[in-house]
Amino acid sequence: MSNDETEQARQDSIVIIGGGHAAAQLCAGLVAAGQGARLHLVCEEAELPYQRPPLSKAYLKNPLEVLQLHRAEAWYVDAGITLHRADPAVGIDRVRRTVRLRSGTELAYAKLVLATGTRARGLPHLPHAQGNGQDSGLSNVAVLRSAADALRLRTLLDAAQHLTLLGGGFIGLEIAATARAAGKAVTVLEAAPRLLMRSVSPELAEHVLQTHLASGIDLRLGVAAGGFEINGNRLAALAVDGKREPVELMVLGIGVVPEHTLASEAGLACDNGIQVDALLRTSDQNILAIGDCASFDEHTSGRHLRLESVQNANDQARTAVATLLGREEPYRALPWFWSEQGALRLQMAGLMPQDGTRHRRAGASSASFSILHYAQDRLVCVESVNAPLDHMAARKLLESGKSPSPELACDANTALKTHL
Ligand SMILES: Cc1cc2nc3c(=O)[nH]c(=O)nc-3n(C[C@H](O)[C@H](O)[C@H](O)COP(=O)(O)OP(=O)(O)OC[C@H]3O[C@@H](n4cnc5c(N)ncnc54)[C@H](O)[C@@H]3O)c2cc1C
Structure with missing residues (x-):
């Protein structure tokens, strides 16, 4: 030029x-x-x-x-x-x-x-597997971030009988549920004492845990995974709480870095x-x-x-x-997120308060409910399981700043949208 x-x-x-x-x-x-x-x-x-x-x-x-x-x-x-x-x-x-x-x-x-x-987080103590699983040189270790990762994982999963997931975050649990629905044996190893520790309430985490356990996923919390045993270009096994576990296919679901x-x-x-x-x-x-x-x-x-x-x-x-374009329109959007894990459709809106109260609103069945979070009597966050209509109404409440009392909002005989 x-x-x-x-x-x-x-x-x-x-x-x-x-x-x-x-x-x-x-x-x-x-x-x-x-x-x-x-x-x-x-x-x-x-x-x-x-x-x-x-x-x-x-x-x-x-x-x-x-x-x-x-x-x-x-x-x-x-x-x-x-x-x-x-x-x-x-x-x-x-x-x-x-x-x-x-x-x-x-x-x-x-x-x-x-x-x-973001990029998928690698494991510094797993040789060759820092960053992108595709570049790891280990033919049975994968991450899922890009289309190329997904194509590779789909092929690997198709040929495997057993999948080990290191990490029980949203994407890891989605992969686990998908693999389980396809008839694979699935093990999820999570280091934290509960699932989705920083992202969801204990009640929601427990429901997610029980649903996955009921589907036959071997989901273990609070485990220490390490001692990676490499054989040629394959990860042969890892030590889980000191015990050797063979690996057929492993997905790293241990988060991402910006x-x-x-x-x-x-x-x-x-x-x-x-x-x-x-x-x-x-x-x-x-x-x-x-x-x-x-x-x-x-x-x-x-x-x-x-x-x-x-x-x-x-x-x-x-x-x-x-x-x-030269207009000042500050970013003020309400955060919301969804995740689909087998039969679970999870939706979250707002930010979980550090100190707040939680109230449960029942849904149409026992597998359907919402957790409403209040901070100083204000509705600030809603998590829903298989309750899309309640969730949509709750999101509108949050966006409009309206805050029905927990008693009113949890009265399952009254549609949540009535309070809009
Ligand atoms: C498997 C998966 C499932 C997900 N499911 C959900 C869901 O159910 N609900 C939900 O809300 N969110 C979900 N997410 C998250 C959501 O996709 C991301 O939040 C969203 O894609 C973020 O958009 P982004 O543009 O910031 O980043 P990305 O969509 O990640 O795009 C970033 C792009 O930048 C490119 N890039 C990086 N560095 C350079 C460079 N130097 N030069 C050029 N290009 C570069 C990368 O290759 C990439 O293509 C999911 C993500 C994944 C991976």
């Missing part, structure tokens, strides 16, 4: 790094605002942006299931977006306002948006993710960060948070559109 061309591009371009949920929504919002021709979308993966939630659900279950793309390629082309696929960004020069891609391409920007998501390498190397402030303000600007006003990789001060609690959910990616993308 000549100096003039670089200057022209810098004045106009919005470069988006990351080809996931947040990036796809950001593209949609900016295209709707007539900004498509200004956009460069830089994707590490070869695929166009696709929906990740099905990867641990329908996609894993059904060999005929295909990736659900956010938009077809023609949409990006028609919108004037320049796509850079399978060509990750490898460096940001904040002084020259350029991004360098692995291929050597250099993109000048007026505004840059980081939507780099992908903020580029941001850190460029000197942006990072603290459990790339730090952003309410307008999603990083410590450099020309650079925004959104989605799983961004951490922010939540407006109601002041807690410094990083959320890993489709809702957060979508809503932050909307805020970023406003910021990029």
Whole structure:
């Protein structure tokens, strides 16, 4: 590029790094605002942006299931977006306002948006298996984050009789339930004394535990797993509470880490993710960060948070559109999340208070209920199991700031929506 061309591009371009949920929504919002021709979308993966939630659900279950793309390629082309696929960004020069891609391409920007998501956590004491299971060199160890991971796991799972899951988080439990429904023997090893320790109430965790145990999953809590025994390119066994357990196929479900390498190397402030303000600007006003990789001060609690959910990616993308167009619309969305684990449909909205009271609202059957969390007499969070109508009403209550008393809200003879 000549100096003039670089200057022209810098004045106009919005470069988006990351080809996931947040990036796809950001593209949609900016295209709707007539900004498509200004956009460069830089994707590490070869695929166009696709929906990740099905990867641990329908996609894993059904060999005929295909990736659900956010938009077809023609949409990006028609919108004037320049796509850079399978060509990750490898460096940001904040002084020259350029991004360098692995291929050597250099993109000048007026505004840059980081939507780099997270990476699956590896195990430092498991040789070769740090980061991505696909790169681990161990042919029977997998992680699940990307489409390539999902395809590999589907193939491995199809051939296996027994699956060991290290970690009992949401995605791990979804995989466990899917594998169990396909007739596999499944063992889940969780180090914490209960499931989903930081994400759900003890009541919900217990219900999830009992449901999985009843389905035949060998789910063990409070276990110490280690002593990995490698044989050639396979993980042969591990020690669980000191006892040797053979491994046929193992999935690492021990969480994710925010992908903020580029941001850190460029000197942006990072603290459990790339730090952003309410307008999603990083410590450099020309650079925004959104989605799983961004951490922010939540407006109601002041807690410094990083959320890993489709809702957060979508809503932050909307805020970023406003910021990029010069409007100040601070991020104030209510967090919500869902998970499907076999017969369990879990939905959560709001943030669990550190000190609060919990009240149970019965649903249509014993396998259906909601837990309502109150902080100083205010409804602040709702968790539901197989109770979508109650959950939808509760979410609307939370969004509108309405707070029926626990007695009224838990009267199962009165529809929750009556209190709206
Ligand atoms: C298997 C699975 C099941 C899930 N189920 C649910 C669910 O049921 N409900 C729910 O709410 N959420 C679920 N989630 C979480 C949800 O998918 C994420 O919160 C959401 O995808 C976050 O969007 P994002 O754009 O921030 O990150 P991602 O969608 O992870 O996208 C980040 C992208 O950035 C790319 N990238 C990283 N570094 C670079 C670079 N240097 N250059 C270019 N590109 C780069 C990555 O390759 C990736 O494609 C699930 C996630 C997974 C993996």
